Amino acid sequence: MARDRSTPALNWRGTPVSRRSILIGLGAVGAFVAVDLGSVAFANGWVGGGGAFTRQTFVDGFRAVFGNHPGFRKNHAKGVAVTGYFDGNGNGAELSSAAVFGRVRTPVTGRFSLSGGDPFMADTPSAARGLGLAFGLPGADQWRTAMLNLPVFPDNSPRGFYDRLLASATVAGTGKPDPAAMAAFLAKHPETAAAMAVIKNHPPTPGFADSTFSGLNAFYVVDAAGRRTPVRWSFTPLQAALPSTAGDDGLFDALVRQLRTGPLSWRLHLVVGEPPDPLTDATLPWPPERRVVDAGTLTLTGAETEAPGNARDVNFDPLVLPPGIEPTDDPLLSARSSVYAASYRARTGEPKSASAVQVGEVS
Template sequence: MDQPPPAGMHWRGTPVSRRSLLVGLGAVGAFLAVDLGAVAYANDWIGGATTLTRQSFIDRFQSVFGVHPGFRRNHAKGVAVRGRFDSTGDASALSSAEVLRAGTSPVVGRFSLGGGNPAAVDAAGTVRGLGLAIGFPGRHQWRTAMLNLPVFTVNSPQGFFDQLLASKADPATGKPDPATMAAFLDAHPETAAATAIVKAHPPTPGFADSTFSSLNTFWAVDGSGTRTPVRWALVPRQAALPAGKGGDDVLFDALVRQLESTALHWDLRFTVGTGDDPVDPTLPWPPDRRVVQAGTLTLDTVETERAGNARDVNFDPLVLPDGLEPSDDPILSARSAVYAASYRARSGEPKSPSAVQVDQVAP
């Protein structure tokens, strides 16, 4: 760790030392190969205008990106990270979640790029992801899968399914077929509107200066059972190292260099909604909503994906601690179901080396 936890911060009522936090991180490693994340969706059906199942999504990912055994079907390219979350305790007025009480929790995470090709060339416009498992396994652990987008681009499982096919690159051009994409957008005006919002917020130069957002709405539940709609975001405290020129892994290489020289920090902020705010993830909330500073995420270790680290974690957004509950946003159930299917498929497949080899990144 680059510095001790802030004075007065405690974990589960016990003062946190460097040694105790490292021991905690070791304990977190014990759950990584266990499919605790594949619990949120009990049956195979997802729904939609056509019959959608978890397997139909897996099949479509593979038809679009190819078959890559041992890798995630989406966000296949990534690196593992570790660190800690220092909670201010300010969000505990909204939620009884243990990880939101004042104190420090261990974190295992993964930075990734959208798409199912684990050897894809880094591109500035590719969606970036950050998955986190905060705290120890069990009913107090919080898993979240966030994106560097201001809104989600679909609001239904069917839209998600259709968008996959519409976004498939034409081998001749390397880009989606314009006619297919135009037909998709005509059928999904919510995606056309969301895409305009995304284009108005161009991506930052790298991972380290990206804001990562939940996009979906959740309920924060306090000790008396009061439920408040919330969305959360991680807001960076630092700029990113500029990406190098040439090479297939320029965004990841810059992230690795930065993390190997200094810890990176993000502020976790809860936006507090009202009963008038939409659950639809393609729609932003008004900018004047109250924001609560929940704590600080510190990441200080980066590793090549391997057995025993974040490679084997299912960052299911429905693995929530007591005190956080899902809204009725159907995208949440679809994501949970597809993540579970992807986890189960890759866990039984042979593993190939990650495209990003941390120890081979030049300083």
């Protein structure tokens, strides 16, 4: 029997905690309409503590660093849409009442991308790769997640992210960031310096198909009795990748060619946190011996050029969560939700240009 919503949830130690007031379960099966949670959670536009930034501050920062590209995402601007499904195996139901973790097939729409605000940037093996997924669930429930092929996130605060964004601006003539600006940033943000050392020890794989994509932020999964368990999730590949080809779109072209030969699959792993694992600092890895629950298999069956009606128009807001998954107090979650909403609202009112990745032109 489901827990009475009037009773308090239980944390991982079994003691009562108050439930967070969030909006969950928005959307419908097969209709992934972008949800502007950020405008609800941050009606005044502020991001981070103390009114340090507005959502527009971040949008303007991306434009200053990468240029103005109307109609595209302000970050992860270059991408390709994908479709498929997720087969839950029932193992995740031990931890969460979310329908997606039952023995059920759930339709999925998604998007592979490269980090950065230039939609026409050349593919490079070192660029951070993203995978956004939107899971359609029964009724009005939906789950969205935006992940990276990194072991940890480089920043643990909105201020850190913004400062790194500005420090990463390339210098005319060199095509690289100003070393002095980056050194000053790292001196001010030792947490990012430590995270970059972890990232350096986990070099990227050759392609999208063999990349592990992780949520990096911690969430709570909540079972039918109201017990909350902290987890981080990742999608682990079940195949190697075709080698990337020459040209500016080599990584994406290899992905498109591989999908034409057959589906690509990833295993969803829920990593279970224990005290004193950090829940609000995504720059810190959890110990490798933590328990891992195999919750099912993601299968992607096709790629599409970004266009109206596919993942081009999905806001992969990390706070669009179904019953059974809840956010922690990680400050990056609220900031990401707010800035994603601002980016979505900006690009929907702008003229559209053709995506650099044209699936039909890949031979």
